[in-house]
Amino acid sequence: MTSLEIAIWSFVILLxxxxxxxxxxxxxxxxxLVGSYTIFGNWMPVxxxxxxxxxxxxxxxxxxxxxxxxxMGAFAMKGGLSTALFKAASAxxxxxxxxxxxxxxxASAGFGAICGSSLAxxxxxxRVALPELKRHGYSGAMSTGALAAGGTxxxxxxxxxxxxxxxxxxxxxxxxxxxxxxxxxxxxxxxxMLTIAIQVRLDPRDAMQTERLSYWTRFKALGEIWPVxxxxxxxxxxxxxxxxTPTEGAAVGAAGTGLVAALRGRLGWRxxxxxxxxxxxxxxMIFFIVLGASSYNAFLAVAxxxxxxxxxxxxxxxxxxxxxLVILLIYLLFGCVMDSLSMxxxxxxxxxPVIMSLDFGLSPEETALWFGVLVLIVVEVGLITPPVGxxxxxxxxxxxxxxxxxxxxxxxxxxxxxxxxxxxxVIFPSITLWLVWVMF
Numbered sequence: 298m299t300s301l302e303i304a305i306w307s308f309v310i311l312l313x314x315x316x317x318x319x320x321x322x323x324x325x326x327x328x329x330l331v332g333s334y335t336i337f338g339n340w341m342p343v344x345x346x347x348x349x350x351x352x353x354x355x356x357x358x359x360x361x362x363x364x365x366x367x368x369m370g371a372f373a374m375k376g377g378l379s380t381a382l383f384k385a386a387s388a389x390x391x392x393x394x395x396x397x398x399x400x401x402x403x404a405s406a407g408f409g410a411i412c413g414s415s416l417a418x419x420x421x422x423x424r425v426a427l428p429e430l431k432r433h434g435y436s437g438a439m440s441t442g443a444l445a446a447g448g449t450x451x452x453x454x455x456x457x458x459x460x461x462x463x464x465x466x467x468x469x470x471x472x473x474x475x476x477x478x479x480x481x482x483x484x485x486x487x488x489x490m491l492t493i494a495i496q497v498r499l500d501p502r503d504a505m506q507t508e509r510l511s512y513w514t515r516f517k518a519l520g521e522i523w524p525v526x527x528x529x530x531x532x533x534x535x536x537x538x539x540x541x542t543p544t545e546g547a548a549v550g551a552a553g554t555g556l557v558a559a560l561r562g563r564l565g566w567r568x569x570x571x572x573x574x575x576x577x578x579x580x581x582m583i584f585f586i587v588l589g590a591s592s593y594n595a596f597l598a599v600a601x602x603x604x605x606x607x608x609x610x611x612x613x614x615x616x617x618x619x620x621x622l623v624i625l626l627i628y629l630l631f632g633c634v635m636d637s638l639s640m641x642x643x644x645x646x647x648x649x650p651v652i653m654s655l656d657f658g659l660s661p662e663e664t665a666l667w668f669g670v671l672v673l674i675v676v677e678v679g680l681i682t683p684p685v686g687x688x689x690x691x692x693x694x695x696x697x698x699x700x701x702x703x704x705x706x707x708x709x710x711x712x713x714x715x716x717x718x719x720x721x722x723v724i725f726p727s728i729t730l731w732l733v734w735v736m737f
Contacts, residue, residue: 300336304600307332311593311643321639322582322589329592336599346595354591355584358544359471362461364580365547369456369554370412371572373525376558379421381521382407387429388518391507395497397433398443399490401426405447406486407522409454410529411554415637415680419448419688423695436502437699439493442707445688446489446714449677452637453482455533456547459637459676462587463669466645469662471543472536476732477666481674481722488714496710524557537736583638590642603647607654617655621668621723624648625675632679636687640676648672659726666733667726671719678715681708 298306307328314324333343354360373379386400386407393399405422412418423444430440452459455475464471510518532550535541541549555572558564564572597603610620631640652668653661680688683705693704722729 300600301605303335304602322586325589325593329596332596359465361544362547365551366413366456367579368576369551370417371575372554372558373411374421375568376563379408379425383425385518385522388510388515392509395493398493402447402489406450406454409451412451413456413458415449415452418451419691423692438703438707441692441696441699441704445681445692445708446711448688453485467649467665469665473733477729478670481670488718492710492714528553594646603650607650610651611654617657628675632676637676667729670729674719
């Protein structure tokens with residue numbers, strides 16, 4: 298077999314190993330090592346590269362952002378910021394039809410600004426908002442569907458760990474990617490709220506409202522979340538003005554969130570150890586996936602699969618937008634069975650050269666930023682797409698007896714909202730890039 302055929306078959310074997318429940322990091326590492334051995338014919342070049350591979354991968358300064366963002370999310374959960382965000386959103390939106398569900402979405406967006414993880418946002422907001430949604434009489438479909446969709450905002454609203462990994466893989470500016478994701482993230486939250494507003498008018502059983510609170514009470518609730526706003530503004534603002542690097546910004550965010558949790562009396566020594574332990578475990582898991590992906594991608598580079606894929610697509614003569622839509626569809630389908638980080642690490646080295654070889658009327662940097670945000674969106678849609686969306690299982694497991702069929706039914710309108718938003722962002726790249734143009 299040629300090197301290219303070996304690379305293609307390795308992808309099939311990799312998917313079989315993943316479906317066989319082998320950890321994806323280990324599956325990619327094995328496929329990378331065995332694939333390289335098959336091409337070279339002996340183990341010496343493979344072992345020679347492996348001995349320095351881990352150091353070269355984890356010696357990347359930008360990767361230190363990952364544990365810092367994870368630690369910031371852990372401090373935010375311990376500090377009760379999720380509860381404060383939900384109470385503030387409910388105070389302003391709860392009196393509207395479907396207002397408590399809208400408040401859950403708004404609080405998820407706020408928590409995403411200091412978390413960076415979709416699954417963590419879904420789990421945290423599920424603990425906070427599900428009891429309130431039940432207490433106010435919302436159906437199981439509406440409650441679980443809204444919270445599963447809201448969880449995806451944890452990675453769409455910067456900071457985002459997946460965007461950091463994408464930036465490293467494609468050698469893009471992390472701060473610019475965060476800015477590019479801002480407007481699509483806000484549009485996602487507004488789209489989900491609009492979806493709730495439409496649903497409660499079609500099915501009045503979910504049009505539950507809370508008592509209208511006085512403006513004094515509303516502003517008092519708003520005052521409880523000022524640390525979240527301050528941390529976000531300082532962190533993102535500092536990155537974009539050059540006051541500090543993304544890594545330093547993540548450190549400032551983690552320190553600020555930890556300080557808030559400590560001042561609220563929610564961060565004792567045991568809690569602090571728990572935060573460090575959970576951060577260490579999550580970091581180790583992510584870094585092992587990164588190592589496996591790095592090994593596999595090095596093998597693909599030797600086999601020249603990315604270059605061959607770009608040349609093949611260029612020879613087809615089809616419209617660039619059609620190629621982009623096919624790639625996004627692949628991400629959507631694979632996102633239903635794989636986590637977002639694994640998808641990014643596995644596919645970006647293959648698809649990115651293809652996209653960069655096409656002419657969308659944008660500069661190379663603009664194309665890279667636009668594509669990164671689109672990929673982030675469709676991969677996250679996979680987390681709420683039946684039948685195997687990961688956020689669906691997390692929220693349903695916390696719902697206390699809501700049938701899975703109701704969760705599936707409840708999330709479908711939000712998936713439709715995501716599809717419409719994705720199509721708009723594909724047709725109008727300027728929506729994604731406008732804030733980048735203004736700030737840079």
